[in-house]
Amino acid sequence: MKTKRLLLFFLLTLGAIILSACSGQPLANNWPGLAADAERAYISSGSFIYAVDVQNGKEVWKYPAEANNKTLFYANPVLTEDGQLLIGSAGSEHPFISLNPETGRENWTESFTGAKGAWMASPLVLNETIYAPNTDGFLYILDLNGKQAADPIQLGGALWAKPSTDGTLLYVNSLDHHLHVIDPALGKTIETIDLGGAAPGSPAVGADGVYIGSFASTVEFVQPNGQHESIATAKNWIWGTPSLDGETLYYADLDGVVYSLDLASGRQNWDGLQPDGPVVASLLVVGDQIYVATESGSFFALDRDGKIVWEKTPGGKIYTSPVISGDLILVAPYQADFALAAFDAEGKQAWTFAPEK
């Protein structure tokens, strides 16, 4: 009887352990967020946000001092003109915080805790007002001290993308397939456009409207008055923000195809350019080069004719959009031996950064 009791206890415990293993890791799991200024790079990678000196790849600070798996950071941190670093938690607790970029200390005496959902998106700062999209479907409007400045605007589906602005209007896409044109002066949505699929990437702002890719595998051009048209297609889902450079729009899809669309003619500048692996990250255009990071862990520099100038394999999987800091291009791989790598325009690796374990 004792043996059977032990066996029963063992089986139940085993079941509990197996099921617990399903959620043994933090509730939310995602690739890191990345931002940079001329001096530091800021990586949000789970429990911590790290500031890294871009001159040498050394850690300047990390926040918080001790890990708390209820607060997790994955959005790209946002630097403001008045010297704040803004980010919200995507964990089971979701404060929206402001840090001092130089020290990593909290700026606000109280973080904003009014949102019901996780913060997967970066906020936008316009005219000293913070517009912070949350997965609860609300766009929260805060002042630069973290106090609610106006009633939040309900947009419907979860908000994963940083809002874009032309300086007057806001363009916010919700995962429920819609792009919302918001007039911040009125504090309300003035146009809502059905994109035909979820759009996790932000819109790219052009002179007459915005360009946005979606899971409908199309690129839509949307004007402030709500008029819109599909201007290009892709072979698979478009995840990242299209990169607008003059009259050329660069974008990529989950099949790993990289596109260069001539907006004047509506024609593709090249065909069938598929360097290596699915592309989730936004493309980065700097000077005469287009930088492409792939899920396969490769990092490419293309010229404007679509020719590969150089290729590096930092490792891991790259979903985070690369950013520029001074003369360096920063790449944050996921599930790699290091959290950040810096390359110069010739593809020479300057340094890597791995947080202390």
Next chain:
Amino acid sequence: MWQTIIIQPMTNLLLWIYDVLGHGPHMFGLAIILFTILIKLLTWPLNASQVKGAQAMQELQNDKEWIEIQKKYAKDREKLAQEQMRIYKDRGINPFASCLPTLVQFPIIIGLYQSITRALSATPFDMLQLARTVYPFQNVENIIPLNSTFLWMDLGRPESIQILGYGLPTLAIIVALTTWVQSKLTMPASSNPNDQSAQMTKMMSIYMPLMLGWFALNFASGISVYFIISNLLGVVQYAATGRANWSNLFGGNKTTPAKK
């Protein structure tokens, strides 16, 4: 392998049901309920054999010959095992028949939990994994992101109702209660004080509600919906076969005399 055999088919089935239902608010909860019914129908023969196996084992505990060999070979475990196997063979009883369906439930529960969390895609990384999971025939562009709202719940998160500032875990309580009711109804009556099977079942009726209630407290409420519907269907199945022991619920323990 786990991904291909369990997660992928389950996730696709859930998404397909959700799509057929019109992928609006509350529909994912309804999809989980329909999915549970489907799983119960598919495992109906297994559950029936569990009931039958448990009943046979129970009857054996009260059998005169069985009791006699327990006494006779109490100090000779090898001989006792041989005699037990002989009786199993003579009576056509499979001693493991009552365990198998329970074991089959585990991969289903684990797979369902992973399918629900994957389908609901709380993060971009989850969404990317979902994109790799769906079969080509699915109209996935139209149906994602899934609407996780069901009644008052967010199916991707543990449930609680705020009462006077405290979160009351309603679903966890219902899960524990329905699990207890099901185990009580399926617990056969026994008059044999040394009936090991009955003691095991009694222990299960204490441990299982606590364990599943704990799961419901800590895991996505979608899995709690599965537990509740599964428990209720279990009760229906027992009742339909006429084997439900209602006396265990409402007092007045019905006893079965030992067979001669």
